Amino acid sequence: MDENPAGLPDEFLKRLKEFLPAELHDAVSETFLLPRRAAVRINPLRGDPTTIREGLIAAGVELTPVPWSEVSFSIPTAHREIASRSPASERGEVYLQSLSSQLAAVVLAPNPCDQVLDLAAAPGGKAAHLAALMQNQGLLSCVEPIRSRFFRLQANLKQQGITIARFYMTDGRTVGNKVGPRFDRALLDAPCSGEARFSTTDPSSFATWSLRKIRETSRKQIGLIKSAFQSLKPGGRLLYATCSFAPEENERVVASLLKKFPEQAGILPIDFPTRENLPGILAPNAEIPRLPGLNQFGDETFPDDLNKTLRIIPNHLYDGFYLALIEKKFGS
Secondary structure, three states: OOOOOHHHHHHHHHHHHOOOOOHHHHHHHHHOOOOOEEEEEEEHOOOOOOHHHHHHHOOOOOOEEEEOEEEEEEEEEHHHHHHHHHHHHHHEEEOOOHHHHHHHHHHHHHOOOOOEEEOOOOOHHHHHHHHOOOOOOOOEEEEEEOOOHHHHHHHHHHHOOOOOEEEEEEHHHHHHHHHHEEEEEEEEEEOOOOOOEEEEEEEEHHHOOOOOHHHHHHHHHHHHHHHHHHHHHEEEEEEEEEEOOOOOHHHHHHHHHHHOOOOOEEEEEEOOOOOOOOOOHHHHHHEEEEEEEOOEEEEEEEOHHHHOEEEEEOOOOOOEEEEEEEOOOOOO
């Protein structure tokens, strides 16, 4: 990353160099310059996935499968509008959602009849994905404090045929104390600085970025992850995710939870499901580009278990993303 591509903040690029291997600098830099492929998720709650897939293909959408989901596909950027304007999209049969974003529900892996919390649920893509994995059985509690986003969340889940959702317009930091340990699974796709979504074609995506904003966001995230963890039953699992590269928003937040609940919170390794007999065209792109979480950033050291968390490294298919799977231990 020897040059600043089209005006990205110099400090942002400098920080990337501090934790990315040197051989990835140029490749990651290029992801801010060019649009990556789009992605869709077929919604089995609205119909037979094979029929929906064939309908998209007939509409002119080129679908490329991924190795970890039977209903997720990457599509050419030029086909995004075709997919979004298709009758299948209007009927809630298909949802445009980045592959990295889709990984969150896949990793959390809720079961039918679970009680599941989505603590920062708007606009609803991950919540709908959770409901689909639950086969629309159980309970999905969706929290969103901002009024406009709250109603968008409701509309999106209604369109996708979600009947197990309950909606709460409240600050997620208060939920843990209010409800106590009642959920089997919790998702916190935390509000963040959005660094992984920076694009040189949209200067507004990074116009307000600053280290101060990162520190402020980190404090909010620490309150949210504590609340999410408090809401879990013993044996329950929390998936913490952000679309930020900043360690202050990722490893530091998870480390704060381990410090707060040293006998209760444990980091689990993340394994992605695999599918067999996929088309050969998939082979060059089959591997999810990822690195283990950091154990050190600058002068700050994080617990050894943080290397079980994952950083998704951006490429032409995946956005940058951070994933941490946390368990509430029994008998603690």
